[in-house]
Amino acid sequence: MxxxxxxxxxxxxxxxxxxxxxxxxxxxxxxxxxxxxxxxxxxxxxxxxxxxxxxxxxxxxxxxxxxxxxxxxxxxxxxxxxxxxxxxxxxxxxxxxSWRSETAQNLLCDVRTGVGERREVRLADGSRVLLNTNTSVDVRFDGQQRILKLLWGEIIVTTAADPSQRPFKVFTDQAEVLALGTRFIVRANSQGGEVSVLEKAVEVRLLGGGPAVRVDAGRQLGFDRQSLGTLRANDVSVGAWQQxxxxxxxxxxxxxxxxxxxxxxxxxxxxxxxxxxxxxxxxxxxxxxxxxxxxxxxxxxxxxxxxxxxxxxxxxxxx
Known part of the structure; x- marks a missing residue:
């Protein structure tokens, strides 16, 4: 052709x-x-x-x-x-x-999807989380904060307003993502990950400390254990998997x-x-x-x- x-x-x-x-x-x-x-x-x-x-x-x-x-x-x-x-x-x-699988590591998580599966979960506060293929998430909500731990995979988070104004955070093995009333994607594996913001903004910081970086709608930021990447525009393919x-x-x-x-x-x-x-x-x-x-x-x-x-x-x- x-x-x-x-x-x-x-x-x-x-x-x-x-x-x-x-x-x-x-x-x-x-x-x-x-x-x-x-x-x-x-x-x-x-x-x-x-x-x-x-x-x-x-x-x-x-x-x-x-x-x-x-x-x-x-x-x-x-x-x-x-x-x-x-x-x-x-x-x-x-x-x-090569093929990879983290299934054994994530058997005890709160919510997970198998390979090729997508699943939407509504959380206790009304927020919604869409899990992509082979994704594992722990949920920890209490009186002070709302936390998701993304063990592996990829999620789209749509946060809901909280009357108690508890912060909403997503943790990976390398970084912490603070939602600022937003819709965003987090992708993570054992080496690092990426945050892509679809609406409003988030703040990202490494677990080891250091300054937070604000990521606004239409932007994305990669990270690993040592450093945050450079802000760049979302790729046109971001989030297409939900369709x-x-x-x-x-x-x-x-x-x-x-x-x-x-x-x-x-x-x-x-x-x-x-x-x-x-x-x-x-x-x-x-x-x-x-x-x-x-x-x-x-x-x-x-x-x-x-x-x-x-x-x-x-x-x-x-x-």
Whole structure:
């Protein structure tokens, strides 16, 4: 598949619009801007259909968004849908991927999800927590404070006002996140983590002490045990998993497979020879086999299944 620079740019913009429209905080002006962009050029309409194709298969695109574009292309075959699921450009070399699991460590937590599962929990104060795949959380509320301990994984927190004005904090192994009446995402593992703010603000500080850093809406901050990272703008894919998708914009294939591996059991590896292939598109996390089939069917790649729990993606033979 050969795409012009104009087509590639339209795909990038379409993926950005998709992420914005599925953020949960879209304004009327942004929706009007999306419609204007869609109508401005046939390439934009084609790009939107490419980005939304896999999500259409998974019924994860709300009807109000999908109807103006997806309904204009009835009768597309499964092969056509799979071909439009992602775009691969440029090649290089990257290392292999490996499966990780912290299940044993987290068996005694208060709330958890299995691999591939998402779950929303309403807390005693009315706050809501959405747990992503393979996530473990302890809840500690008392008369002085409201605390979540994120042992592993990723959560979206929507805080509720508290009559007693108890602070709401999320702890990881490395950092403390103080909510300032907000909606935010925390992702953590044994090495470090990241905070992305969707509404209002949070303050982040290392557990070992030091000054707090304020993170406002639209910004994110990474951290490890030694230091806080640099504030930067949220990536357009932030939080897309709540809608059942991973959004990629010029993302290396190896990195995409690493992300998809979070949602399936076993090992998902990438041949180093194709690790740097760039990917743009929207990929389902509730059926990762569909994303793998898109790679195999649409782009002459080979998905080798040594067993149900051991899969490798490599370059296929061209016929």
């Amino acid at each position: 050969s795409l012009s620079p104009e087509q590639l740019q339209a795909i990038r913009v379409a993926a950005q619009w998709y992420a914005r429209l599925h953020s949960g905080i879209t304004t009327d002006a942004e929706r009007a801007g999306w419609r204007a962009w869609l109508a401005a050029d046939a390439l934009n309409d084609q790009a939107w259909q490419r980005v939304a194709a896999v999500s259409e298969q998974m019924s994860s695109v709300p009807g109000a968004l999908a109807a103006p574009t997806l309904s204009t292309s009835p009768g597309r075959s499964r092969r056509q849908v799979l071909r439009s699921a992602l775009l691969l450009t440029s090649a290089g070399c990257l290392g292999w991927l 059942g998708s991973v959004i990629a914009i010029d993302r290396p294939l190896a990195a995409l497979l690493t992300e998809l591996s979070r949602y399936r059991l076993g090992i998902l590896r990438c041949d180093p020879a194709i690790g740097d292939l760039k990917v743009s598109g929207v990929f389902p996390i509730d059926n990762t086999d569909l994303a793998l089939a898109a790679l195999e069917t649409g782009f002459s790649l080979r998905v080798t299944r040594y067993s149900r729990f051991w899969v490798q993606v490599s370059r296929g033979e061209r016929g």
